[in-house]
Amino acid sequence: MPLRTSQNESDELRKLDLFADMQEAQFDALMRGAYVQNFPPTIELITEGEPSDFLHVVLEGSVELFAGWNGRETTMATVRPVSTFILAATIKDAPYLMSARTLEKSRLILLPSSDVREVFDADPVFARNVVTELAQCYRHVVKHSKNLKLRTSLERFANYLIHQQSKSGVSNEFDLPIEKRRLASYLGMTPENLSRAIKSLQQYGVKIDGQHVTIKNDTDLRRLAKPSQLIDDPNH
Numbered sequence: 001m002p003l004r005t006s007q008n009e010s011d012e013l014r015k016l017d018l019f020a021d022m023q024e025a026q027f028d029a030l031m032r033g034a035y036v037q038n039f040p041p042t043i044e045l046i047t048e049g050e051p052s053d054f055l056h057v058v059l060e061g062s063v064e065l066f067a068g069w070n071g072r073e074t075t076m077a078t079v080r081p082v083s084t085f086i087l088a089a090t091i092k093d094a095p096y097l098m099s100a101r102t103l104e105k106s107r108l109i110l111l112p113s114s115d116v117r118e119v120f121d122a123d124p125v126f127a128r129n130v131v132t133e134l135a136q137c138y139r140h141v142v143k144h145s146k147n148l149k150l151r152t153s154l155e156r157f158a159n160y161l162i163h164q165q166s167k168s169g170v171s172n173e174f175d176l177p178i179e180k181r182r183l184a185s186y187l188g189m190t191p192e193n194l195s196r197a198i199k200s201l202q203q204y205g206v207k208i209d210g211q212h213v214t215i216k217n218d219t220d221l222r223r224l225a226k227p228s229q230l231i232d233d234p235n236h
Contacts, residue, residue, distance in 0.1 A: 003036045006110060012059060012082050013109065018133050021125040023236055026119045033112045038105070045108070047098040052089035052096055054110040058082065061106025064182065065098045075185040078103070078178055090116050105180070123235075146231050153189045158225035158231055159195045160187060163208065165215060176211045 005013075010031055013019050013056050019027060036059070038043065045056065048067055056063075065076040065085060076098050079085050089096050090113040120127050156178055158182075168174035176183060184194040198208050204224055205216035215221060 004035050005031055005036050009036055009059060009109060013057060015058075016082060018087075018129050019126070020129065020130065022119075023123050026123040030111060030115055030119050034109055038107050038109065038111050039102045040202055041104050041106075043100050043102045045102065046086075046096050046098075048096050048099045049097055050094075052086065052113050053096060055084055055087060055090040055113055055116050056100070057084050057109040057111065059107045059109060061102050062103045063108075064103050064178075065100050066185075067098050073185070074188075075178075075182045077186070078182075080092070080134060084133075087130065089113075089136065091120060091130060091134070093117065094132045117209055140234075143231050148188045150231075153187065153193050154197050154200055155225055157186045157189070158195065158201065158204070159227055160217065161201075161213060162218065162222060162225055163232060164213070166217065169201060172215045174213055176208075176213060179211075188204060 010027075013031075014027070019030075039061075045050075045063065046054075058079050060081055062081075063079040063085065065079060067074055067076055077085075078111075079100075085100060086096055086098060093113065120130055147159070151159070164174055164177065165172070178186075180194055181191050184191045187194070189197070198206075201208075201221070204220040205218070206221060207214045207216070
């Protein structure tokens with residue numbers, strides 16, 4: 001059942017770069033039409049091709065963005081707190097290019113797209129924040145495309161592990177954040193190719209048991225992966 005946003009939830013939104021420093025009156029106007037809803041796992045939130053009625057903000061849980069064509073389906077991204085999706089469709093008033101479903105019990109804020117566009121026109125700080133976020137999303141898409149087109153599947157998987165190792169803050173052990181079937185789809189691989197890649201990486205000091213990853217020494221892994229700031233650095 002939809003609920004009005006609380007002060008704590010509004011404060012969480014304010015921490016996002018998208019809503020930072022915008023006019024208080026415009027932020028309040030945006031929040032007046034917003035509501036919060038809890039969703040169980042595997043619920044489809046939006047469907048590609050449908051009108052972009054809401055901008056979604058993930059407060060708790062995780063959401064998979066995916067797309068399908070001609071009987072095939074692929075994972076595009078996984079969204080975790082606190083972050084938005086899909087901003088471009090909201091601003092452009094265009095159909096969603098991706099679908100979204102919850103991967104676990106999730107709590108989201110829904111902002112009517114029409115309200116977001118009105119505030120975009122009225123608040124120059126918010127408009128600048130939107131442009132910045134869309135520019136970051138565009139650069140991410142370019143880097144992901146380079147990753148898919150310029151690297152072998154083994155190199156893509158190796159670089160993914162190096163990135164997750166860096167995010168975990170632990171030197172040599174961490175858990176894969178998504179199940180292997182979805183990971184394979186995201187990396188442009190079949191589950192069978194991912195299984196072969198897991199076996200191949202053993203010679204580079206990588207052991208994967210279920211979701212748990214142990215990297216004995218990342219020197220060999222980095223030599224294989226050849227990470228690049230122009231592909232792998234999320235801040236570049």
